[in-house]
Amino acid sequence: MNVYTYICVVKLEQAIQSTKFKSEVQKAGLNILYTAWWLKTVISKELKEFGLTHEQYNVLRILKGKYPEQMCVRDIACRMIEKSSNVPRIIDRLELKKLVKRSTSALDKRETVITLTQGGISILDASTIMVNNITDELLAITEKDAGHLNLLLEKVRATEKNLVP
Amino acid sequence: MNVYTYICVVKLEQAIQSTKFKSEVQKAGLNILYTAWWLKTVISKELKEFGLTHEQYNVLRILKGKYPEQMCVRDIACRMIEKSSNVPRIIDRLELKKLVKRSTSALDKRETVITLTQGGISILDASTIMVNNITDELLAITEKDAGHLNLLLEKVRATEKNLVP
DNA sequence: AAAAAATAGGTGTATATACACGTAAAAATA
């Protein structure tokens, strides 16, 4: 039983070998974490073909969203799915592969502006088609169910508890 | 706008500053990834009080599930939520903090068996109460909705595509 | 205008992830 085997396991109970959950709410917490791992793992495996990590792909996709406008590091960071991503370091790797270019903003010298290169655009276009196809094939769910799932996830995050310190 | 601010943002559109999703299915993919990040981040912040990372907590909890039986590294690994976790290394850190003990199995000398120490049990008991409380407070969802969410997540993972290479 | 505060982004460190590979032991096979 290896990682690949798990990708085909559907039941949470089987995936984490646990049958006793305190409540459906507690189970939902684990289910969300496990499903995210599963999704990320499958997509990352496919992205390897393009020499990209999931996070590098994310940064490129964010840049494409504003293209041909440039974006500063901060703008990219606040669009990342995982907010604690260290964007300067991810950009280091993209720059090494010549997929983006860094330069200092003329208006505000504190800002570093990032531009997609032609190479970056090519790789992104090819990988986006693949990721979109994989996602559609992978997520075995109707549009209606997906809409419902989106509502429930938003409900999940609608906590009363104010966690800002 | 920092990480703490995001924890209180409910709408996915606002969280990742993106309004155009190709479909509800595509949006659901991002929603699952974002919700998992959000949940993991909040719980990790609380676990810092006990000097534990989310993954270290996970290993301790798995060990507790079989306690007072010992478990080998492999058994722990296949119960992890994130299957690609490097369990020997996580155990290194737990051992340094004297929360677990390693020894070689007498029956199969390849196996390393792991035992919770008294210290490990104490920390785990205290942190488990906290994590369960936080989860219940945090996940603003009824048992019925949670049940529905669990069904939908299972549906999501019920792909036809066989990804085992 | 000068001083203080805030902001942008780079960098250091510990931990984790993802994956490849090595070694010892056990199991399977010849």
Next chain:
DNA sequence: TATTTTTACGTGTATATACACCTATTTTTT
């Protein structure tokens, strides 16, 4: 029984996460 294969686990490496801190700017306040 000897050889091969498999298994369990540790370890090395690149990347990412989480967080703290530093420096150069810009903005705000005095």
